Amino acid sequence: MLKILSWNVNGMGKESKRRWVKNAGQENKISFLCLQESKMVIQQDWQVASVWGGPQFQFAAIDPVGHSSGLITIWNDSLFQAQCVEKKEGFIAVMGSWLASKLTMGVINVYAPQDSKRKRLLWTELLGTLKKYSGVAWVICGDFNEVRTADERKGSNFDPMGEKFFNDLITSAGLSDIPLGGRKYTWMNRECSKLSKLDRFLRLSRKLRYLKRCIKEWRERASRDIKADCELLKLKIAAIDFLAESSSIDMSIVNERANLLVKLNDLVANQVSDLKQKAKSRWTAMGDENTSFFHGLLNSRRKSSRIHGLNINDDVFSGNGRGKKLNRVAWERVLSDKKSGGLGIGSLRALNLAMLAKCWWRERTQVQATWNAAVSLCNSLQFVSRNSRSRRTVWSNIKSIETDLGDIGININSLMINTPDRSGWSWLLEANNIFSVRSLRRLIDCVMLPSMEQETEWLKWIPSKANIHLWRTLNNRLATRDNLVKRGVTCSSDECSMCLVTMENLDHVFATCSTTKVINAHMASWVNWWPATENSVRDMWSVVCEYGDSCRREVGKDAIDDGHEDIMDDNKQFNDDNTMSSRSGEKRANIEIDAIRVMDTKAARSEHLILI
Template sequence: MNALSINVQGFGDLNKRRWVSELCNKHKVNFLALQETKMLHVDLWMLRQVWGNTHFDFASMSSRGMSGGIICLWNNLVFKRTKIICNENYVVIEGMWIPNNVNIMWIMVYAPQTLPLKIVVWDALTNLISNWNGIVVAMGDFNEVREACERFGSSFNVRQADLFNSFISNASLKKLQNLKCAIRVWIAAYRSDSQKLKREHLLRLSSIDIKIDQGTANESDFSNRRDSIHILEELDKPPVFICNKLESLRNQFFIGSDLGEKKMTWVSWKKCLASKKSGGLGIGSIFGLNVGLLFKWIWRFLQNAPDLWIKVIKSFYGHHGGIFDVPTQRSSLSPWCGLGILEHCNIQHRQYNNNL
């Protein structure tokens, strides 16, 4: 049984959904709980995108404005729901875990801020748990700590902690104490292994470079050098979701939307033409930018003679394609004259003939 709970702090971003999907696939998650989705409506296509297939069921609670929102997804081949209870601050799902034939109650919590509302939530959940005959799995954002050492960046409230501890005790819940310790150990071991591996391959590269300088390196040395460089690049590579976020920011700047969105995209010329001080690219003239793009077609015309479109232009406007024609009337304009860009460039007819 693999369950994953995340406070996503908004689930509208495509890259964040991809990141969650990668976590589910990597850890073979059977049950996913998302808090603070900030979504009023749930899109089935979006859920399928996150889960990766159609073998899922879900329960959700809409957000209130830009706060709250819960989405629960699970593999319907291993868990069969029998009842769903939705509240503004929690979602409860009762059902059977098929592989072990046991009853399970899943509780997803996004706790309120104020103490009176927390007391109401704790009492309601305690009542539900006391009347349930089976396993209980509670997860989510409880917005509370049990000890002062767990509170960072804000003051520790003794009364709220006591009430939270009472709720855990009365509901006979057990906190997974070893989970955070296991994560810390894993991070420390991963960091230690990465540093050790990096030192080994840097030393290996250094010794191979000495052989190359001395002229004694063989084919095996070059192969080992390529392998070491590849491993070092992988060690220094940022996580996929960070790369996706950077790509999303770049796309938002240039075309005003994410490439994964199903909408037509346009180049954001205002940002391209704005000065660098104003956050733009500092391109002074949209005409100057377009000239560079349009001249690619003239270059293709000169270089790719066998192409069909070039043959069509030459059949209408002659061997030169009408590039240097001087228009006398509107009907005689060649496609190049219609673009109106050649008159601004220092291309001589003689040079063109020589190129041909």
């Protein structure tokens, strides 16, 4: 017989309470011991043995948070072999095999929090665990801090919503409440003024679970039958309509069509009624949590509720003040290839055409393939929509790829030739003469997307976001005041905010501003470079491209060599002064700190050059 003892001990710091629990377990010969609110951190096995009272045991524990909570589950390993232990906030689930009957079962030790939101999250986690191990006979015990009916509380407030969610858990999981003997209430305060039934045992009822599965299967089977009947009635009505269009029909067929329409309307009405009933039951069960409808309302208003920018002292940030986001770079330029001055993302239109062209290529080159015969059959069919207008399908798009590419100036037939020996076709855009989506997509992007004079400078040794910022800088697409004014953004002044002399533009911010010149001079001195004297961003970038790589390598090497030499000199000085034992600890700490500072300074200088 399986005996389980569940006990909210409210702390196990006193030896008398541990002895009390041990004696109760030995007298009743229990197999499982579930303790709540242990308020004790389990560090060694002897702490558990002082409560269990025997050598044969295993345990799982959740340490308390502060001076509250804490769970301990102990079981006899000679009677129960654990296979899986799952610990989550508020419960410990132990699943295994009861050796006497070879029954796969599990015990869940629960201590629910006082907070209603955390308690509802605990119910959700419990339900997920029960569904995860659906074939296990579960026994759930512990302190649930919740009641099922109003008469289970006396002298305290009854929470109907908490009772509702707790009962929903028991119903949804197919649990049944095991009747308890002894007193009616399981908890009472010191003044004996408040009493509640908070502790209980729940078990998974196999009969209810089997009944629920049978009802679910019947509902799915009935739904399929109704859909099949509706489709059959629609086909019969369509056949009568087709017959009426081609010839005259007698009254018997007309009456038959009317009866079919009545049956179809009844089936549709039953489906609508079923949907209404589901909506009402879902609203009854979930209440305000049934938020799909409200989410739809909020999503429809998202565009009008979005904040497009901030207007602070007549300066607009992250928008143009007219409800439309400020675009700094044309999207077509972003999609362009790097050789054309873009970021090389590529357009979805080009990818779609290239993928259709791949199917067109297979149709041309694999004439005897089964796939080719299927495409030809699909193209021979006529697809007509409900409004009797023809619409294009995937198969017709494959057939019309020559026309679609011709509209943008690409003759796909000129990109493929038949080999001299007539053994197959060759694709001219690839060296291996095999068609590739990548090659055609690049060609389409080159034709459709704009091209700029200079290629995109992309450095592999800096992060991608730095490369994108560099690309925007070289293309004068930063949010300087002159660019904001060109895009209709109202600014209080177009002067530079650092020098307050000249209009703020890209070249002024990075090259000609007095504050910028001081910063550039300091950065040049860090890397042993002459101060920048260029008056435009393009000129500065040309100098960096010409001398940047060599200087970066030399400065990086010098930083490592200088740091190594400084550390060696400091260590030598420390060895000479090692005889001063009273100050040896302080001296070593100072030398290590100085050495770290030297290395940080050298590394910072090398990093500044990389950022330039």
